[in-house]
Amino acid sequence: MPSSCSIRALWILNSLDAVVLSRKFPVVEKQWRAACKTMNDNSNNTEEDPLKHTVSPFLPNDAELSSAFAERKKREGSLRGYGIRVNNQSVKGSDSWVDDPITRHIISINVESKVEGGENHLLWPLILHLRGSYVILVLPLVEPVHLKAYAKLCRKSDCGNAVGVDASLSSILLDTPSITGAFMVAHAIGDIIVGDVVDPEVVVNAAPSVGGLLDSLTGSIGITGISSRAKPVAAPVASATPSGAASIGTLTADTPKLGSRPLDKDTLRNFISSAMPFGTPLDLNYSNIFAIKANGFSSSDLLPADFKQPAWKPYLFKGKQRILFTINETIHAALYDREEISDTISVSGQINCRAELEGLPDVSLPLPGLNKAHVEVLSFHPCAQVPEHGADKQAVMFSPPLGNFVLVHYQANCGLGPPIKGFYQLSMVSEDEGAFLFKLHLMEGYKAPLTMEFCTVTMPFPGRRVVSFDGTPSVGAVLTTEHSIEWKIIPIGRSLSGKSIEATFPGTVRFAPWQIQRLPFL
């Protein structure tokens, strides 16, 4: 069996752990059964295998799956689970026993045996993806040996795996591209569920929507929410702050947002049937899929004369030719304001592109000064042809797909200092009262064309409720919410350009009386 990214089944569960949509792929399932049979035939000669029963040739039905998932949730403490082995709470045979953070994303569940008193079957690897209020579970096809290896890992009675040993989770993950593929599937499905696109923003003019071919295509099929609307390019995963309550959960909060829109089952079914008719994904680009589904092809859709049309570009552009680029950058900075510790500043950005070009042209985009700019990470859209020793070259050649796309992601160490510098102190003068001081320099060292459009500083107090606050900033206005104080130094519309300013903000904040918390031990 050649290695592929097939999927045995996928389930979508709602917040009550009930299956709202399930899809099984009998063709893949047949491969799985054949593999199980081969394995069992081979292992007949050897000694009785303690893990023999963990591998089941059958898939659970929806009710079994949902109860097994609920049981897992209970066992692991939360939807995703602990991830690493937690004192007194991780039990042998559970995911957290494996002691690896990735078990928050690749989970296993124990499906009750259909035979009375029989041993439970292990269902692994289940890709867990949370989107909206829904839980997406995708079960990729792996080889039974991998499942057995995992079962061994999570049932070992020892103190935890050493790094770099042979049968580690790492080597299993390296050997199973189907898990990676299943993640792609899960994320694609997640995007459809919330109706959210990852199409990057390419601003053409003041109008929020670009209105190109693809927009008209996707817009016409009535998928609400799927459009190339503007969207800030925040990282999909919030970086955990190094300390504080926010870092207790390893990822963003487990509790899914409530009140998202109902599941559009038909759209999902159509997507699944088109993207992976037999359980093996062919193309996960839903813009293309929905465009084909909605429009089909007409005789007017001419074929290129000399070239083959790539699978990721089902339609060719016709019309006025132009190509647009935008750049989005985010700066992450940790400012210590201390001599002995240098500040950490990194820039991550992306080049978005929209190429409205006829035919199948190759575009070469020069990227001068890459070496000078200390660019650390550089990764490209699959449509780009990266020559060998890619990072050194000064230009990128690509054959643009339709619509908006991210051409390059990059990350670099900042040459320039951060646009905001300074320090912040908060000291508690009494149990419920704290005095704070901000001293900030804005746009220090930034020259004329660079503009700071707005600037807001937020002081979050996730654990305390702000009752009152006292203090006046040297510039800007202050807004308090229940758990934070926001200081709008430069409000929107009053941009700062060509000069640097200094802003100070001394003040005191009063919190509601401290809630007596239960101490863990006394």
Added chain:
Amino acid sequence: MNPPDKPLLKPLSPQDWESLIEDFQQGGPRHHKWTAPDLLQSLIDQAFTSLLKKDFLLKLPLLLFLEEFSETFFTHETHLNRLLESLRSVIQSPLDGVTISYYLKEQFMVSTTSIFVTVNALEKFHARFIEGLVELLVLVINRPNHSMDRQTRAIACECLRELEKCWPCLLSNIGGHLWSLCQNERSHACQSYLLLFTSVVFNIVNTKLNVSILNTSVPLVPFNVPQWVLSGGDENGIGSKEVVVGLNYKELRRAMAFLLESPQLLTPSGMMEFLGMVMPMAVALELQASMLKVQFFWMIYSFDPLSCHAVLAMYSRFLDVFDGQEGEIFTRLLLISKETHHYLVFRLLALHWLLGLLSKLMFSGEVGKYKSIFELGLRFYPAVFDPLALKALKLDLLAFYSICLDRLKLESFSGEEVGIGKSAAKLFEDGLVSVSAFKWLPPWSTETAVAFRAFHKFLIGASSHSDNDPSTTRTLMDSTIFHTLQGMLVDMTLQFQRLVPVIVSYTDRLLGCQKHCWLGERLLQTVDELLLPNVKIDYKLSSYLPIFDRIAANSTIPPRGLLDLLDKFMVFLVEKHGPDTGLKSWSRGSKVLGICRTMLKHHHSSRLFLGLSRLLAFTCLYFPDLEVRDNARIYLRMLICIPGVKLRDLLNQGEQLLGISPSSHSSSFFNVHSPRQHYQNLKKSRNISAYIHIERTKPLLVKQTWSLSLLPLGDGSAKAGYLESIRDSDPLVDIRDLNDSENLLTAPETERICKSQEPLRVMDSKISEILEILRRHFSCIPDFRHMPGFKVRISCHLRFESEPFNHIWGDNSPTSQLDGVDGLPAIYATVLQFSSSAPYGPIPSYRIPCLLGEPPRNDGISGQSVSLDIVPIEDGASEEESFRAPVTIDLEPQEPTPGLVDVSIEANAENGQVIRGQLQSITVGIEDMFLKAIIPSDIAEDGIPAYYSQLFNALWEACGTPSNIGRETFQLKGQKGVAAISGTRSVKLLEVPADSLIRATEQYLAPFVVSVIGEPLVNMVKDGGIISNIIWKDFASDSFLESTTSVTGLERGPLHLTYGDDDESRSSINISKRNMGCFFVLIFLPPRFHLLLQMEVSDLSTLVRIRTDYWPCLAYVDDYLEGLFLA
């Protein structure tokens, strides 16, 4: 309800179908109601009709439904036939935009293919079905570049690919056609054409089938299933003989070259499929793998994770081709983990891939490649904005790096060469900075967990858990990282007390691991060494108690240090106790006792004994909290009384059964039993006296076989005592008061006058002296009716035989297999209860915490008897001491009579069974009643012999002729009761030689001898030293004998008679002549009687004059004296 098939006769509405589909998918009972065969038949009929109906809206879900449950529905040829026909009609029907769309056609093809594959159409049914399906699909794809249906053609290609995947080489005959189609197709569907052709070529290569893929002579339609597919069928490939096995390399390489031209056309998912087939083909066709590298390596720079993974798959397959490029790949993976635009999981995956590759590299053993790892080394450090999960994995990488450093050192790579400036310990410290918040976050925070996870990874390093792993714990323990970590751990514990539970569970984790429990032990030892001396003794110490508990539980750590510390802590608690610390003291104290208990469970008692007993004793004496004191007392008793192994078993068993600390509940636990078990135990208990023995420590001289029992006389009041000799003095109070004062102050004459009721008697000064002595004596005797009387203590011992005990009580606990003391059975919490028909008052029961069984005596017959010959008896007895529990029976006799004491036992066997039953009775002899007379408190030490002598004389007189003191009564202690003396006399001649008499007297009566008279006798006895502290008198200075003889002159009557009876008067003269002297023996018989012996010792016989104020005892005394001297 209607029968289920009835409603099915009418057509199902779309809503019905929807709920039906849901029922099937839910499974369980909802599914089962549909599974009757005729139901299924009618269901599939309806499904086909619905699918072809124009206005049916649920066609697609219905198709998916049939696909998912195809094995349930398609069990017969007719079904397949019908399916195929439906497909044909759908494909061939023109588009109408409403019911027949491309989309429906596509889905119909997909579902049909899926059903055919799932039900194994080729093996189970006739080949014409497959042939029909392939023909249909091939007709669809055979229109390359047709504009309208390009997507449909793509899907048809996918269907064909699935069929080819399921039945390898099914399409090998038409490979040539497929290739040309592939070359022609220019729409986006070309990916599917490409993949289809690739899979055909792949299967040909894989099964080594010799067919031409350039040959287009076989027509596309009609399609025939090739012979090799039909005959072979198994996955090992083509078994048919007429096929020549052997690859047509030239053609296939051409095909490969064609395929490798077009990777740019594929989507990432398609690329994965494609590469999955191309890689093994390249190997089989002996192509240069570097060709693949050139074609596909760029994908590693894509931000599509799947593309990256595809390159990695290639890399791990062709390691040598990528020689020199490891660094590039590793760096790239590390960078992917930094890309914040990715979902976290992809960043984690990238690190996992890196780790997987690195370990693969390490196992390949090529040292040279380590270099590329070292160049990376420092980039493994977690960054400040990394999510915790990422930090955890990066710390793993650092741990891995430290292992590499070690390996390098082992392989004598010089450090400078690769620029290793850092030790593993330094790596760890630096890495830990990224999660340093764990020191002030609550102990349950994930940050803490991550920190300790890293701790663990660094600690165990490369030592895996597989048995064939050569690295030993020993080498680990010697490593520097281990020493550094230990130090850090102790420092952390001292500094951050809230981390103690985390450290405890961390050591638990190590201790629970077979391979690394040594590490855990060593850690605890370090804590014991370094932490204990440095902790401050205050209330905060209690936060360390959990880790102390682990130390206590570890038998490799000498408990002294901990005991000392706990000692100090207890003292601290006692000292600091005040009104507001009650609860604190209780909780701390209980916890400390919990640790003591843990020690008891895990250490040898001998190791603990000194320290722990001191601690417990201090606690049960001074601790402010009652419960703690009580528990301490229980533990102390257990420590003292129960042998180590048994104690450990006991504590462990209690814990298992109760699941909680049974410290104060053990008794209730042992009492709770099911009635059935109790009944069984009753049966078992029937004959326990056969192997559980209670015996007197000193056997009685006289085997008393009878006892005189006197019924209370007349008035029926059992309490009236004996012969009214004692009565309440209440009515006489006035008189007595008067009496007393007169006694003390006035002449005896007045006394007599006042006691008008009494007969007149001669009172002289001597008698009044006697009376005074007697009054004084009696006033010391407690009145047993009103206060605790004299106690008679009989010492016994309890023992039981192991073998019969084990036999009956079925102790099959593992301890019975142990050797020596540990192998012996034991009974616990034994309570002996005593009862007697004799007037001994209430007898308190006796408790024995633990008793071991006597070892079997199979070797005793030869060995022990021999040893007894050599070894003095006393030694033998002490040797057995450990198997005998001393038992004392405290009697409070109301009459000094011999009797029987019945003994019943109640005890627990080791397995918790209750042993209950009657043991042999204990005989109480008259000699048990012998007590020394009480000495008034105002008699000085050196006045005692004189007092005894006086008392003897007085009593002797009083028990003589009644007239002497008449009916004088004496007030008892407490001044409520009075007693009168009514004496009786008797004599006994003992024909024993003087020396044996003296010996017997010395042995048995020594304490009671009040004086010895007569020079020869004194000389003989005094030197022995046994009889001491008495009055010694020679004849010369003696007037007593005379006086007594004169006073007791009448006694000579019976004496003479006795002598008179004797035949030889000479002998009597002889005897009297050779009278050596006299023993005066004063025996107090509780509650208030006396036995006086005057033994006139001669050479060959001894005359014993007996006087008593309790005449029934004479009967026993006679036997006793005979037993004593004549036996």
